[in-house]
Amino acid sequence: MSETIQAIRGMNDVLPADAPVWERFDDTVRAWLRRYGYRQIRMPVLEKTDLFVRSIGEVTDIVEKEMYTFTDRLNGDSLTLRPEGTASCVRAVLEHNLLYGGSQRLWYAGPMFRHERPQKGRYRQFHQVGVEALGLGGPDVDAELIVMGARLWRDLGLNGIALEINTLGSSEDRARYRARLVAYLERHQDQLDDDSRRRMHTNPLRVLDSKNPVLQGLIEAAPKLLDDLDAESLKHFEDVQRLVREAGVDFRINTRLVRGLDYYNRTVFEWVTTALGAQGTVCAGGRYDGLVEQIGGKPAPAAGFAMGVERLIALMMEASGPASANWLDVYLVWSGAEAESHAWRVAESLRDAGLNVSMHHGGGSFKSQMKRADASAARFAVIVGEDEARAGEATLKPLREQSEQARVPVQDLPALIKG
Numbered sequence: 001m002s003e004t005i006q007a008i009r010g011m012n013d014v015l016p017a018d019a020p021v022w023e024r025f026d027d028t029v030r031a032w033l034r035r036y037g038y039r040q041i042r043m044p045v046l047e048k049t050d051l052f053v054r055s056i057g058e059v060t061d062i063v064e065k066e067m068y069t070f071t072d073r074l075n076g077d078s079l080t081l082r083p084e085g086t087a088s089c090v091r092a093v094l095e096h097n098l099l100y101g102g103s104q105r106l107w108y109a110g111p112m113f114r115h116e117r118p119q120k121g122r123y124r125q126f127h128q129v130g131v132e133a134l135g136l137g138g139p140d141v142d143a144e145l146i147v148m149g150a151r152l153w154r155d156l157g158l159n160g161i162a163l164e165i166n167t168l169g170s171s172e173d174r175a176r177y178r179a180r181l182v183a184y185l186e187r188h189q190d191q192l193d194d195d196s197r198r199r200m201h202t203n204p205l206r207v208l209d210s211k212n213p214v215l216q217g218l219i220e221a222a223p224k225l226l227d228d229l230d231a232e233s234l235k236h237f238e239d240v241q242r243l244v245r246e247a248g249v250d251f252r253i254n255t256r257l258v259r260g261l262d263y264y265n266r267t268v269f270e271w272v273t274t275a276l277g278a279q280g281t282v283c284a285g286g287r288y289d290g291l292v293e294q295i296g297g298k299p300a301p302a303a304g305f306a307m308g309v310e311r312l313i314a315l316m317m318e319a320s321g322p323a324s325a326n327w328l329d330v331y332l333v334w335s336g337a338e339a340e341s342h343a344w345r346v347a348e349s350l351r352d353a354g355l356n357v358s359m360h361h362g363g364g365s366f367k368s369q370m371k372r373a374d375a376s377a378a379r380f381a382v383i384v385g386e387d388e389a390r391a392g393e394a395t396l397k398p399l400r401e402q403s404e405q406a407r408v409p410v411q412d413l414p415a416l417i418k419g
């Protein structure tokens with residue numbers, strides 16, 4: 001026997017036992033997005049590397065060290081497995097001229113790829129659901145994107161997810177703030193770690209995002225961007241807060257919240273939980289008014305967020321335990337050469353009636369087949385032997401409750417099963 005091949009580290013299989021939770025997540029998310037009028041867009045998982053470098057920014061964790069980048073062996077193009085969806089979404093919207101009518105409210109879902117150190121809640125292939133409102137610049141859009149989250153957590157049955165918001169101001173605000181921050185960091189250079197010292201000049205705001213415990217005091221005492229906001233940015237931020245508050249959603253202002261990607265301005269926000277250990281952010285987003293132009297489009301405002309599906313699934317499992325698969329209605333047991341074609345007809349007629357039917361394959365005694373039926377999580381066994389076949393009947397046996405089995409005409413089965 002040859003050596004077995006295993007999956008790539010940090011890239012996970014979702015096994016059938018867990019799939020029902022993923023399905024419940026997908027169903028809930030789709031219904032929720034429809035409720036807010038967002039439409040789906042699907043993009044390829046592979047894009048030209050330049051798209052991500054230009055949008056996410058050179059001096060970011062993602063572009064510096066997390067991308068899966070390789071050369072197309074035919075034409076030498078540099079390609080990258082998408083590390084996030086916003087850049088691809090904006091690329092697609094521009095490529096297909098979707099902003100022609102003014103605005104678009106879109107969502108996408110799928111796998112993203114980042115070469116990080118795998119740990120609980122942090123994988124190399126992980127999934128995001130992303131929501132983007134393009135062509136809309138008002139604080140009402142930011143507020144809607146934020147309030148949407150609160151409803152989804154409720155719909156998913158999740159408690160204890162807290163909202164943090166901040167503003168990054170305009171690019172002028174940030175330039176003013178940047179000068180003050182760099183001066184402060186320079187004064188405390190000796191206390192910085194290597195990463196922060198390097199970023200101090202290339203991307204000083206990212207120093208605030210550092211997770212190094214040693215730096216926390218220094219970051220806490222750093223100058224605040226809030227003090228550099230111009231009147232317009234301040235008004236925008238206040239309007240967002242007012243609308244979110246009026247919607248009955250609690251939040252905390254976290255002045256250290258800067259987000260890891262370069263393209264954000266004004267509103268940024270994160271939904272965080274303490275139930276997952278270190279990887280506590282389940283959803284993150286904000287306004288990114290400069291990105292459309294940066295990718296080559298006519299300037300257009302935009303805002304959005306992405307959530308980490310694995311982290312939300314982990315919370316769902318904690319909240320309600322592994323989901324039981326209770327979608328199967330019937331396990332069909334049959335035996336005897338004469339019964340075969342009757343059994344097939346019964347199975348198909350039940351499916352015609354909208355029931356979910358798993359048919360036994362591989363033969364075996366009635367007894368061993370009934371064991372399979374019990375293990376299948378189906379609500380009923382439908383049993384077809386040669387007697388039933390000759391009479392055009394079947395035996396219906398409830399598997400989840402104590403009640404008698406009964407032999408009935410095939411056409412009566414759907415009504416009895418649906419109850």
Ligand code: ATP
Pocket residue numbers: 084114116121122123124125126127128259260261279281282283284285306307308309310311
């Ligand atoms: P972090 O600071 O945890 O690295 P990030 O700022 O890189 O997060 P985003 O790019 O904003 O994360 O992605 C949005 C969400 O996607 C995150 O809040 C998280 O829930 C999820 N996410 C990001 N990277 C991973 C990963 N490697 N594995 C699993 N989920 C992830």
Ligand code: MG
Pocket residue numbers: 061260
């Ligand atoms: Mg990251």
